Amino acid sequence: MQLSINGTTHDIDVEPETPLLWVIREELGMTGTKYGCGLAQCGACTVLVDGEAVRSCVTPVDSMAGADIVTIEAAAADPVGSKVIDAWIAHQVPQCGYCQSGQVMAAVALLKANPSPSEEDILGSMANLCRCATYNGIVAAVQQAAKA
Numbered sequence: 639m640q641l642s643i644n645g646t647t648h649d650i651d652v653e654p655e656t657p658l659l660w661v662i663r664e665e666l667g668m669t670g671t672k673y674g675c676g677l678a679q680c681g682a683c684t685v686l687v688d689g690e691a692v693r694s695c696v697t698p699v700d701s702m703a704g705a706d707i708v709t710i711e712a713a714a715a716d717p718v719g720s721k722v723i724d725a726w727i728a729h730q731v732p733q734c735g736y737c738q739s740g741q742v743m744a745a746v747a748l749l750k751a752n753p754s755p756s757e758e759d760i761l762g763s764m765a766n767l768c769r770c771a772t773y774n775g776i777v778a779a780v781q782q783a784a785k786a
């Protein structure tokens with residue numbers, strides 16, 4: 639099948655039910671998207687699919703035909719993604735960093751759907767887990783990105 643990721647079409651040959659995350663990491667070698675729980679619980683594997691945040695660890699690749707997939711590797715090329723990354727740096731959000739590519743992609747999806755989110759909106763819609771508890775920094779950075 640063909641898969642459109644970060645504006646490039648890839649021919650891939652895997653079992654239809656293969657999780658999108660494995661294709662991104664193992665077949666295409668893009669390792670910015672992380673494997674955390676594999677159970678749609680943590681959000682480390684979040685990518686954008688047609689602008690919405692999707693947990694790629696539980697997304698069968700055959701459901702992605704015709705979809706526009708964006709990973710952390712292309713986040714900076716997106717106008718909203720660029721603002722989010724700048725705000726993440728300004729607020730020094732990451733600690734260990736493992737969850738952060740998923741956090742950034744979730745923030746981009748949130749701001750595309752809601753350009754001026756309240757703190758409640760941010761906490762309510764960004765359900766990605768962070769074992770380093772960077773939640774305060776995430777809220778501050780999303781609010782800065784929304785104003786940028």
Ligand code: FES
Nearest residue numbers: 674675676681695
């Ligand atoms: S690895 Fe996908 S939600 Fe945790």
Ligand code: FES
Nearest residue numbers: 734735768769770
């Ligand atoms: S920064 Fe360490 S898990 Fe989030």
